[in-house]
Amino acid sequence: MSETTPLSFFEEDVTEEINHGIRVSNLAYCVAKELVLGEARCRELALAGMMHDIGKLYVSGYLYGRDKDTLKIEEMKYVRLHPRLGYDELMRLDFSDFVVESVLYHHENYDGSGYPENLAGDQIPLGAKILRVCDVYAALTSDRPYRSAFDSDTAVELMIDEVKNFDMKVFLAFQRAIHEEEWQEKWALPGLKVRITEEETI
Structure with a gap:
């Protein structure tokens, strides 16, 4: 970041993206556990969850430091490039095929x-199916500039209305995960926040 660029220009947006990544990461790990995936695979899901929106850094001009109105159609076209851009970046950094494909197709x-490819059913990698569910739930249960966070029950109801978007086996594992008492306590922790300080960006 340039020393002349005000941190307040994008701090709130970027901080929220980091916190969103943390939430998706934690939930993806728990859903993977419910699906009885091995520990190594569960950890890869957690990593993919943390990194799933890294491509948004390349379209930040359409997302951060701007008015909070709805994205225009031409802007959305560029924002929809973020999975491919994230894939390219993670490939460059030599992440595993499982992680980069999960990010690409989330x-x-x-x-x-x-x-980006209009994949359907079993064409979609399992990791991406898991991230899809977790990403939607994390977004619905977080505050947005245009609305307050939905409670968990309302978020699940909204997801059921759009259940055609999700793999049913993954969706059922997700529901089991969020109804576990340990997970509910973890999700409700108010201290799960990351803040960016000016010293960290220089």
């Missing part, structure tokens, strides 16, 4: 209506 919907 906006694919089970019915084929997602992006």
